[in-house]
Amino acid sequence: MKSKELIRLNNEKREKLTEENRKYYEKILIYIRVSLAKRELETEEILSELLDHLLDAQYKGKSAKEVFGDNPKEYADEIVRELPKINLKDTMSLLSSGLLVFIASALLFSGIGDLFIYFVVDLNVLTKEIFIGSLLLESILSIILATTLLYLIINFIKWSIFKNLKSITEFFILWISGMISVGLFMLIFWSIPNFGPTIKIHSYVMILFGVIIFIGLLINRIINKRKKDKIIE
């Protein structure tokens, strides 16, 4: 069975849990799902096993606490420790497609933005001069920043699941960190001076490249999915 199917079944079956058991189980579920670099199919399989077990136990009048113990975080940690990690090939393909999405979105946003300014505000020219040095430095710094932020967010989620924070507190923490992140990105783009050789590139060309990369990624995804389906069959 595929992970998507397991996730769908899990959503359905969770409805059958009592309020108390559902709360306990969902904490474990979120904690295990946001743990990075674990193989998805194995993760969803163990989650559905735990859920089936809990449903059986609930039917016999037992609570989640009795089944999984008083400390859900410790239990979830134990499961995460034993889950198989994704292999290097999958990690690389995940990272490279992430990088390509990043580049394609940058091209599209920049191209469309320029077009908008040109046609609507009537302020710009359609050929953009790009400083290769600045562009490289900006890209590297934003990728590092984005990765760090992702890592921090995941750890915040993992930490907060078992803390029973008030939703106001949680919202406030996320809001502040959101503002700081946006500020940091802006700082990167504003503080880096123009340097390095320049190339001139037309907005239409940028959009074209962005679209080509997206189409390429889409085709790649469809081909990979067909391959995977064949293996499973």
Added chain:
Amino acid sequence: MTQNTQLLKGILEGCILEVISINPIYGYELSVKLQEYDLNVSEGSIYPVLLRLQKKKLIKGEVKKSPNGPNRKYYYLTEEGIKSLEDFKENWNKIRNQVDNLLNWEELE
């Protein structure tokens, strides 16, 4: 408790291998079987062990459709699992005798 956990981990692995060797079994059934033998482990603690045994390739899980109730993941012993279980039994008998001897030294003297 902590000083017991390391020891218990290995023993629990062996017991689970033994139960699986009798019949392919799914998680809930396995926990019921273990409790029938008064093995005092919390039900949930079998799952990290099952994952570990799968990683060591001693057991294999297979999801089977069942006519009533949800699909279940049944566990089988692999060739390596059968061997590992034999090793466990041998080691266990040895250790049990040695420890018994040691603990009963008064009677022997």
